[in-house]
Amino acid sequence: MTQMSNPDDSRFEKGREALARIDGEAGQKVVDALKDIAPDFARLLIEFPFGDIYTRPGLDLRSREVATIAALTALGTAAPQLKVHIAAGLNVGLSREEIVETIMQMAVYAGFPAALNGLFVAKEVFAARGV
Amino acid sequence: MTQMSNPDDSRFEKGREALARIDGEAGQKVVDALKDIAPDFARLLIEFPFGDIYTRPGLDLRSREVATIAALTALGTAAPQLKVHIAAGLNVGLSREEIVETIMQMAVYAGFPAALNGLFVAKEVFAARGV
Amino acid sequence: MTQMSNPDDSRFEKGREALARIDGEAGQKVVDALKDIAPDFARLLIEFPFGDIYTRPGLDLRSREVATIAALTALGTAAPQLKVHIAAGLNVGLSREEIVETIMQMAVYAGFPAALNGLFVAKEVFAARGV
Amino acid sequence: MTQMSNPDDSRFEKGREALARIDGEAGQKVVDALKDIAPDFARLLIEFPFGDIYTRPGLDLRSREVATIAALTALGTAAPQLKVHIAAGLNVGLSREEIVETIMQMAVYAGFPAALNGLFVAKEVFAARGV
Amino acid sequence: MTQMSNPDDSRFEKGREALARIDGEAGQKVVDALKDIAPDFARLLIEFPFGDIYTRPGLDLRSREVATIAALTALGTAAPQLKVHIAAGLNVGLSREEIVETIMQMAVYAGFPAALNGLFVAKEVFAARGV
Amino acid sequence: MTQMSNPDDSRFEKGREALARIDGEAGQKVVDALKDIAPDFARLLIEFPFGDIYTRPGLDLRSREVATIAALTALGTAAPQLKVHIAAGLNVGLSREEIVETIMQMAVYAGFPAALNGLFVAKEVFAARGV
DSSP states (O other): OGGGOOSOHHHHHHHHHHHHHHHTHHHHHHHHHTTTTOHHHHHHHIIIIIIIIITOTTSOHHHHHHHHHHHHHHHOSOHHHHHHHHHHHHHTTOOHHHHHHHHHHHHHHHOHHHHHHHHHHHHHHHHHHTO | OGGGOOSOHHHHHHHHHHHHHHHTHHHHHHHHHTTTTOHHHHHHHIIIIIIIIITOSSSOHHHHHHHHHHHHHHHOSOHHHHHHHHHHHHHTTOOHHHHHHHHHHHHHHHOHHHHHHHHHHHHHHHHHHTO | OGGGOOSOHHHHHHHHHHHHHHHTHHHHHHHHHTTTTOHHHHHHHIIIIIIIIITOSSSOHHHHHHHHHHHHHHHOSOHHHHHHHHHHHHHTTOOHHHHHHHHHHHHHHHOHHHHHHHHHHHHHHHHHHTO | OGGGOOSOHHHHHHHHHHHHHHHTHHHHHHHHHTTTTOHHHHHHHIIIIIIIIITOTTSOHHHHHHHHHHHHHHHOSOHHHHHHHHHHHHHTTOOHHHHHHHHHHHHHHHOHHHHHHHHHHHHHHHHHHTO | OGGGOOSOHHHHHHHHHHHHHHHTHHHHHHHHHTTTTOHHHHHHHIIIIIIIIITOTTSOHHHHHHHHHHHHHHHOSOHHHHHHHHHHHHHTTOOHHHHHHHHHHHHHHHOHHHHHHHHHHHHHHHHHHTO | OGGGOOSOHHHHHHHHHHHHHHHTHHHHHHHHHTTTTOHHHHHHHIIIIIIIIITOSSSOHHHHHHHHHHHHHHHOSOHHHHHHHHHHHHHTTOOHHHHHHHHHHHHHHHOHHHHHHHHHHHHHHHHHHTO
16 A cells, blocks of 8 residues: 555554554455545545544543444444444444443434444444454 | 323433433423423433433443534534533533544544534533533 | 516416415515525425425325424424424414424434424424414 | 333333334334344333334324324435335325325425435335235 | 326426436436336426426536535435436546545545445446446 | 644645635634634644645536535535535635525435525625625
């Protein structure tokens, strides 16, 4: 991925490490899938969300994943990304129960269908991870 | 509010305590504002979100407020409730910085306008609370 | 509004009658407010939603207003139009109670904030109408 | 499902009856699918939407299903639940035509794609039901 | 499709020509798919979006497709229609690069998941078109 | 704003120039309003949307503003940002008519309320700008 480097190498490197630590292989798969359609978007995805946001102090990674799982469940338009971030939640130390509670709570703020659809995504991720 | 009691007194009582602890006066104001339009909805609001959800074990209240602040910022359709829950976040021990980080992160998942509008709601709440 | 007439006079006339019967003065105010920004949009608003949709057989006007009140409450992005259609619901024979129940039910499908915001819009309309 | 019973048996029993009457087997399938991921959410789904909301007087079941079909079509994020509620609409006496009209009307409030996607869900349900 | 004709033949004819020019076969497929569920909706789809809107002067077709691709990407609830309009963008002269840039920009306004999902729809359309 | 500089000065400088050229004073007001709540978010807002996205080749600024106006109108949750970008559209050479057409077209994709609310925002901006 050296072709993606730019003068702002530190953000890219920080982002790449954060992406690997948080999303694991799933993050790399998204980056790879972008190669022939929008390679610059892969770079921006690494630099801004991961290089700029997830590496900020002030909020621990577990809370950051609670926030992301909650938001993606509530929006209801991002099942593939919710899947990645439920796995990311496990990666950074959230328990299965904490993830399920976060999703259930969204019934209050975005309705039961949003929570149901989120729970079924979680069911799939937990099965694949054997947790 | 004795007129709201029903056979299921324990959920209502648990919910009322949770609402007071989490939302403080702001929660009671919402309940009061519903009295002449939909008093039963005030009871349901106390029983389901607060009696059933926020009192569940498995996710601490700080994480529950991170989830709610994230979701309401991302949805962008619930400024009055976001205001209540930013105050609730402070009530249950989130720092000003943790709340700001949660909202900023939503730029990644729901766009910059959602995060900006959330930050300006937070600014108003922090000013009112003197934090 | 003769300047808005077009070859398709029957849709426009049917729509204008439907708009007046359903939305009353509030509909006319919207049409007037569009005059200096997008007069053609006023014509399209009369022709498509009112001339083409609300005048169709197969669903009575009361049910049409239940559908509209439900959808606008759930979307949460259209308070001015929800206000017009809560008044329209009263115009076509829905009771205050039926409107409140429709909005409350949206807590299940779009979350409590959506329902709360809808109820407060209804409260305002009922106060203005003295019902 | 005796393991789901709680002190508030009447809400659960009322909800279970309402769920069976309205959603039929489809409702039970959702409850079953939740068993190994979030069994408590199955109980909450029965108690709040069905025990608390659908059993309320003040709005007939046909109108409640018009409201739900309208809202889920407009939101556009809940195809599985829209499917269940189009079938539920038929169960409580809505005609095929009334359901189609409700969905078509959403073009006005949520755009043509929302209405189109809703109509294609309805087409699938009607085919399965042979109506 | 003569059964769809109505007194307002000019709008229908104008719309049919615009639909064919912009959406090509994909538009006709949608119209055909509506035949047994909601044939009138096929007529309305031709008359309002295509007969009334896309044929208006004041904004060129390339800009109209930029607007539609942007909006459908941002909403995130209309993948089938986004697919049709990415192809339509190519039909009216947008380059592959202009379409990719439009979708990427939506990361700013609707978040990275919306942009990612839009890019993957574009990837599929470009592959099918061999561009 | 020297306190906002970081090692990645070129993105920040490029972004600041783009922000000034596109959004004019309105952009600076947003940056200033963030100073006491989230100064880093002001920097990120300049660097990512303006430094990284708007300065990319491959789509002209007029088309970028058509895309943004369309998306913000369709989402319906970002009136303050829509206001800024309708003014930005005028700044980069869109005519009043092109902006109105872009917003009207959103009735097709996000419904009439979204288009109406967008038109009323435009009316306000045009009045303030005297166009």
